[in-house]
Amino acid sequence: DTAVSQTPKYLVTQMGNDKSIKCEQNLGHDTMYWYKQDSKKFLKIMFSYNNKELIINETVPNRFSPKSPDKAHLNLHINSLELGDSAVYFCASSQQGVNSPLHFGNGTRLTVT
Amino acid sequence: QKEVEQDPGPLSVPEGAIVSLNCTYSNSAFQYFMWYRQYSRKGPELLMYTYSSGNKEDGRFTAQVDKSSKYISLFIRDSQPSDSATYLCAMSAKGNNRLAFGKGNQVVVIP
Numbered sequence: 338d339t340a341v342s343q344t345p346k347y348l349v350t351q352m353g354n355d356k357s358i359k360c361e362q363n364l365g366h367d368t369m370y371w372y373k374q375d376s377k378k379f380l381k382i383m384f385s386y387n388n389k390e391l392i393i394n395e396t397v398p399n400r401f402s403p404k405s406p407d408k409a410h411l412n413l414h415i416n417s418l419e420l421g422d423s424a425v426y427f428c429a430s431s432q433q434g435v436n437s438p439l440h441f442g443n444g445t446r447l448t449v450t
Numbered sequence: 451q452k453e454v455e456q457d458p459g460p461l462s463v464p465e466g467a468i469v470s471l472n473c474t475y476s477n478s479a480f481q482y483f484m485w486y487r488q489y490s491r492k493g494p495e496l497l498m499y500t501y502s503s504g505n506k507e508d509g510r511f512t513a514q515v516d517k518s519s520k521y522i523s524l525f526i527r528d529s530q531p532s533d534s535a536t537y538l539c540a541m542s543a544k545g546n547n548r549l550a551f552g553k554g555n556q557v558v559v560i561p
Contacts, residue, residue, distance in 0.1 A: 341493070377458070378536055378554040380494070385547060393547050427493055435542040435549035436482045441493030 340364050343428045343442040350418055351450055358413045358445045360428030368392075369411040370429040370439065371403060380427070386411055387434065418449045453477055456539055456552025465561050469526040473539035473552045476520065480541040480550070483515050485524045488536045488554070497537070498524065529559045 343360040350356055362369060370393075371383040384403040385393035391403070400416040411428060428442040456473045463469055471485075481502055486494035498513040500506050500522075506513045514523040522541070526533055539552040 378488070378538075378556075380538065380551045380554075382548065429493075435547060436544060438484060438496045438499050439486075439494075439540075439549065441486075441495065443493045444491070446491075 341428055341430055341440050341442040343426075343445055345445060346443065347446050347448075349448045349450065352418055352420060354418050355414070355416045356418060356447075357415070358426055358428075358447075360411045360413070360442060362409055362428075362430040362440070364430055364432075364440060365409075366430035366440070367408060367433050368431045368435075369405065369408070370431075371411065371413050372427040372429060372441075374425045374427060374444070376424075384411075384413075385435075415447075418447075420449050423447055423449045453550045454539065454541065454552045456555055458553050458555055460556040460558055462558045462560060463529055465529060465531060465559055467529050467559075469524075469529050469533065469557055469559070471524045471526075471537050471539075471555050471557070473522050473541075474520055475522075475541060475550070477541075477543065477550070478517075478520065479543035479546070480517075480520075481544050482542045483513070483522050484540045484549075485511075485513055486538045486540060488538060490535075494538055526557075529557075531559050531561050533557060534559050 386405045425444040429439040485498040488494040503517045510527045512525040536554040538554040
């Protein structure tokens with residue numbers, strides 16, 4: 338029973354394409370997140386949703402658009418992919434905000450060629 | 451000054467040794483302190499969670515928080531090869547939506 342699952346696990350695509358990553362959590366948590374991890378393992382917050390409402394929107398190009406159809410799902414759509422978008426993208430959830438522990442998915446490794 | 455500083459390592463130790471990891475931070479409002487462990491090609495998983503100052507022990511793992519020095523530590527006793535991973539510290543302030551992560555410290559336990 339995977340708590341936070343994201344698909345696909347690997348994504349290889351060409352520059353200029355549009356792609357989506359899906360995330361689902363079955364923990365009943367209120368808050369969900371998207372993080373980007375670069376090659377040096379640094380985790381950077383991109384977006385956070387609490388009960389389907391956007392609460393964090395970091396300085397991220399507007400080619401990235403999150404969507405939360407319900408509180409168990411948070412998807413990430415990326416338009417016009419660029420080489421610099423290559424990274425591992427992690428979805429996470431927490432019971433209520435960042436003061437409660439985050440549960441992470443296993444990541445989506447995006448490679449843009 | 452970065453909000454959270456963590457030496458990225460790598461740190462190599464022989465099996466059975468004590469591993470000592472630490473992070474320093476600048477924001478005195480931080481009250482919630484976490485350590486995450488991340489194996490290669492996996493997501494970070496919560497290892498230790500501490501509120502405010504003090505020590506917390508869980509099996510071979512001990513987390514310490516010294517708010518006066520703005521310094522947190524993680525100790526791993528009797529280290530095993532299975533402890534080889536990247537360890538990330540993270541912290542947040544009450545009512546704040548942002549979790550500040552360290553850069554992660556890669557640990558290698560040599561059999």
